[in-house]
Amino acid sequence: MKKLTCIVCPLSCSLFIEEKEELKITGNKCERGIKYAKEEIRNPKRVLTTTVKIKDGIYPVIPVRTSKPIPKDYIFPLLKKLSEVELTAPIPSGYKVLENIFNLGIDVITTREMKKLNK
Amino acid sequence: MKKEVDIAVIGGGPGGLAGAFSAGKRGLKVLILERGEELGGILNQCIHPGFGLLYFKEELTGPEYAERWIKMVEELDNIEIWTKTMVLEVSPDKRILAVNEKGLWEIKAKAIIFSMGCRERTQGNLAIPGTRPSGIFTAGTAQRFVNIEGYLPGEKILILGSGDIGLIMARRLRWEGAEVIGVVEKLPYPGGLTRNLVQCLEDYDIPLYLSHTVVEIKGKERLEGVYIAPVDDKGNPILENKKYISCDTLLLSVGLIPENELSEMAEIPLDGKTGGPFVDQFLMTEKEGFFACGNVLLVNDLVDYVSLQGLLAGESAEKYLKGEIKREKKLPVKINGNLRLVVPQYLSYPIILPEITFYFRVLNPKENSILYLKEKEKILKTWKYPMVKPAEMLVIKVSSSILENVEEINFVLEGSK
Structure with a gap:
């Protein structure tokens, strides 16, 4: 189980991610949290x-x-x-x-x- | 030497650039007085991204954001730019005493825009017991060392205060190969934006010690280490639980203070809550013809708001010169509940502007909050926030038609937890 803090909006949901065959995400209060978590787990990117x-x-x-x-x-x-x-x-x-x-x-x-x- | 202009803008950072651009675009003769070597202010050392999302609808770095505004200002022939010029005095009758390589200047302006920004709280403001070795810097000073002067302030770094500059510097120094031991925050919640907590600390497993503070400094010539201790509910350190952390550098990211010495010289009343001048919806101070924008007015969380305030200050300065600002009546903007401060602090009537932007800071983090705009017991308008945090401003726009005939303006923020 991984833990992430969602940064999409000021709510800052604590997201919990279970990595099985598919990613199972809990703790999100909206859909945007799921999208954020998937990207952060699969291919996190940053501007350097x-x-x-x-x-x-x-x-x-x-x-x-x-x-x-x-x-x-x-x-x-x-x-x-x-x-x-x-x-x-x-x-x-x-x-x-x-x-x-x-x-x-x-x-x-x-x-x-x-x-x-x-x- | 003497000089006369319509608008003098003191400070060439984002607030002053927008103020000058806005007044210049309206055909006024503008002079920007900047003490640094170039325009852009603190943006030049903020090389990280995150600027301009609101105003330009794209994510820019500080220097890129500054460059856009500098170009806009330089394209207007009626804006004169004096860099390396230090303003020494501002008198209540709008005379400015400034010095630069050419000598001493007395500048007479019809209106003045204050955009001096803010400065960092320092070690002197904190009074930490112990010795006074080298190796203790404000986060912004360290940022200048690394991003402009090109050298590291130290190798083993502890950061006191979780303000955004401190968080940004944690990552920056980690990238430059320094060891960043952690960030110590006295409050039970972080001072910076969530995205910075995630992308600057969590990304690099840099620990954040909430409800902790530095209680003692060790070292003779150079900093050798500090003691940190947890604090109780009242913020008093629990010294028996103190522990030693070895470090050669301590960065302070413990808040910003609007730089209003010049405003005070001009006898402009300041708001103890914002640290900046009291202003009305025109961003005009209590002294007519003096305007304030950006971090000298209140410490903003996003530069975009600084620019918007600058644009309004420039627009208002023109209104003032045309005699359109009347101030026949003045109504204070009251705040209650979980609100710490508001700008503007009062409205002048007639309002003239079609809408008014209000900026707030909150006292405590709270969920499910509702902001009420009330006149006595009557609710005029409401805004809902799933979460409010001290680090993030609340910014709302209110149509002037709602406020035109009220007897009281009272904002109340209520929330749970």
């Missing part, structure tokens, strides 16, 4: 937001995110990959830092513009 190093910018790091939510299991492998990236300013917002990561059809993009530092 972090920073990567950048040379010559007004700040030493630039924020990035995945263009879509990625399966949770890829979060730490992707963080590792991104720790090896170094960009050079200037960089626009929405710039593709990594393309088609882990063949998921998802990119990592910058979420702000980084101007070059005037020395």
